[in-house]
Amino acid sequence: MSHPSDSTAPPFTSFSQQREAATLGMWGFLGMEVLFFGPMFLGYIVFRINFPDAFMTASRHTLILAGGVNTALLLISSFTMALAVRSANLLEDSAKVVRSLLVTLLLGGAFVGIKCFEYSHEIHEGLLPGASFHLDGADPQQAQMFFYLYFLMTGMHLLHVIIGLGLIAVFILRAKLTVRKERFSIAMEQLGLYWHFVDLVWVFLFPLIYLGGRAA
Amino acid sequence: MTPVRHYALVCGALLVLLLLTVGAAYVNLGPFNVAAAMLISLMKAALILLFFMHVRQAGPVLRLFVFIGFFWLALLISLSLSDFLTRGVPDKSTADQRPSTSGETKPPAP
Secondary structure: OOOOOOOOOOOOOHHHHHHHHHHHHHHHHHHHHHHHHHHHHHHHHHHHOOOHHHHHHHHHHHHHHHHHHHHHHHHHHHHHHHHHHHHHHOOHHHHHHHHHHHHHHHHHHHHHHHHHHHHHHHHHHOOOOOOOOOOOOOOOOHHHHHHHHHHHHHHHHHHHHHHHHHHHHHHHHHHHHOOOOHHHHHHHHHHHHHHHHHHHHHHHHHHHHOOOOOOO | OOHHHHHHHHHHHHHHHHHHHEEEEEEEEEEEEHHHHHHHHHHHHHHHHHHHHHHOOOOOOHHHEEEHHHHHHHHHHHHHHHOOOOOOOOOOOHHHHOOOOOOOOOOOOO
């Protein structure tokens, strides 16, 4: 049942109008996000074309099991986020939304944990670009370029995941407290778009970072 | 409203594609390894965009916004590569001459 205070925000005259405007604004933001990550992907493409051997050798030094598990975690977390958005849109009991969001939070938290384990492993192995960088069998300058892009791209992605986890935590509280379910469901739709976008970036990062040079 | 079963099917398909892309990476296809990986990534992206991000149900204005977002990215990459792919290696000769930390590559004789 809709709560009396659950009305549209001005200047909107209907929820569907408000939903359309909010979603359009979110996609405007996501378009900017595409262009935030885009140049890093372009840099990766250009340097991989120029330094193919070093990139393949360096790629083999990433932890494919950790990367693969992390990909699965993010894909499943997108599924649970889609369920949370669905429950909110159906104006279901807030406990259902909270449950799906909590699972998403746990899966995203596990992603961050595994990524931090990878970073510590790579820093320990001397793969952090800088004076102490060493990697056998590849031109060190070129291999450092791979690991510079690796830390930059996965780091920026990880930042987005952490921001997403913060937002999910806020939305768990909102879901528990709000009586304006229709308005809340519009906001949930945007949270879902953000989380799926972060998943989308990883879908392209994973093969570029982890899968190069495995067959050789 | 999309039934839960549809979301579960999409999630299952995404996980199958993940296994497929990891498996394909260990088969030597030469230059087609990266092509196969990117093709699978595009399929995963399409599933996420259409079903999880509800582009399938979106109206024409929203679809235009989604399209334009990725269109700029396509311009960025294709126009930049029209330079990098035709002008040859920009940095290789200087990279080879830079002093190496491990001493594996030696600077050329003067």
